[in-house]
Amino acid sequence: MIKTEMAIRFQKMSERGLNDAAVLEFISCISSPDLSRYIHNLSNMYVLVGLEEQSSMSAEEKVFMQSKGQLVLGFILMDHISGPYHTIEYLWTRGSMRKQGLARILIKEYERVSTCRTVPGEIASAFWKRYFADEFKITTVAQLFGFKQFLGLPNLRWDLLISSLRRVDDGFSDDSESELEYKILPFE
Numbered sequence: 001m002i003k004t005e006m007a008i009r010f011q012k013m014s015e016r017g018l019n020d021a022a023v024l025e026f027i028s029c030i031s032s033p034d035l036s037r038y039i040h041n042l043s044n045m046y047v048l049v050g051l052e053e054q055s056s057m058s059a060e061e062k063v064f065m066q067s068k069g070q071l072v073l074g075f076i077l078m079d080h081i082s083g084p085y086h087t088i089e090y091l092w093t094r095g096s097m098r099k100q101g102l103a104r105i106l107i108k109e110y111e112r113v114s115t116c117r118t119v120p121g122e123i124a125s126a127f128w129k130r131y132f133a134d135e136f137k138i139t140t141v142a143q144l145f146g147f148k149q150f151l152g153l154p155n156l157r158w159d160l161l162i163s164s165l166r167r168v169d170d171g172f173s174d175d176s177e178s179e180l181e182y183k184i185l186p187f188e
Contacts, residue, residue, distance in 0.1 A: 008049060027039065030075075045077050048106055091120070
């Protein structure tokens, strides 16, 4: 695994500290047809803000970072928020930064500030198979169904993970995600 260090800040989108240019650039990113349905929830999003340039950023992102000093690297939007488990409605990270482990950082930082554990409301990527194995030690369909029943959360759509666990030969590659060392900086 590649180890890197990045200065980042985790904050609610509605909190002060994010400059106007970074907000506008982020809104343009999530204005795509796939993500535009989340724009009305900006005040409920938690974002991960990069505060320095990274080698994995695209040339355009590096130029933006150099001139504006901040760039939203990803967001997490929660759906069901009560009890010890909160449901993730959507989790997004920049394509250029996907292998930096930002999704896990978003989850861990949300869990830290909310003193809860999180689970996805819907599973739409292979990332969750590794996440469930690492975080909850779930590697079989039976374990997954038991965990889902234990949670008692409504409307969990985990069909992709269920079918993935049923395929015995579906392994993980070592390069699926880097381990990112990070430091969370306080608001200024």
